[in-house]
Amino acid sequence: MFMNVAYLNNSTSTVVDNTKPLIVTSCGNYRVKNRSEVVTHRPNGRKDYQLLYIASGKGHFFIHGEEKTVSAGNIIIYLPDQPQEYVYYRADQTDVYWVHFTGNEVEEILKYYNINLKNNILYIGTSPDYQWLFGQMIQELQLCRPRYDELISLQLRNIFVLISRAIMSAKKFSSTSEKEVAFAMHYFRKNYNTEISIEE
Known part of the structure; x- marks a missing residue:
């Protein structure tokens, strides 16, 4: 399994900090390739x-005792003290990204970005x-460069903005067309200095 993980101040302990509106405490990426399964079981949550x-x-x-198969393009949100089993x-x-965060305005921030805290699973696209x-x-x-804690909280807000856009535009565009446009734009940005044919 490929793992790329990082923690605020290089500390793996759970952080609950109410001194700022939004604080990212850890972030990571798992790609499951060689292990038969990767299990997370936190009966009392975090x-x-x-x-x-x-x-x-x-x-x-x-x-809530029910198994849900969650496919690509979905997010799952866990609240504090909510049991976690997946x-x-x-x-x-599976290729999954995750982030843990805390702060004194998290609930208000999530609501501002139209993220429904009663719905754990939400499709936002790929x-x-x-x-x-x-x-x-x-x-x-x-x-851990200077002011990195500020930057990562802004980057998380950027993700919230994209999630909010996906929620608001869900009825206007098909997920297929949005996905194709997003991947095309990403491809052009990465390959701006190479010759690109119409077929590509």
Whole structure:
């Protein structure tokens, strides 16, 4: 299994900090390839918030005693003290990003961005922008450069903005067309200095 994880101040202990509106405490990426399964079981949950993004493959989440298979393009949100139980199987080739966060205005911030706290699972699409932003948060947490804690909270807000856009535009566009446009834009940004044919 590929793992790329990072923690605020390089501390793996759970952080509950109410001194600021929004604080990212850890972020990571798992790609399940060689282990038969990866199991998370926290009967009492955690003291912070957690958001998971399924970039590809799928995960199996047990919410209120019911198993839900969650496919690519969905986020799962756990509130403080909410029981957590989920499994990733090798056969599903799961690629998942996650972030833990805390703060004194988290609930208000999530509501502002139209993120319904009563609905644990939400489809937001498979834009590469999500993966890039998660990757940036992981990198900042690993490098610990000056004011990195401020930057990663802004990057998480950026993810919230994209989630809010996805929610608001869900009725206007089909998920297929949005996905194609997002991947095309990402491809052009990455390959601006190479010759691109119409077929490509």
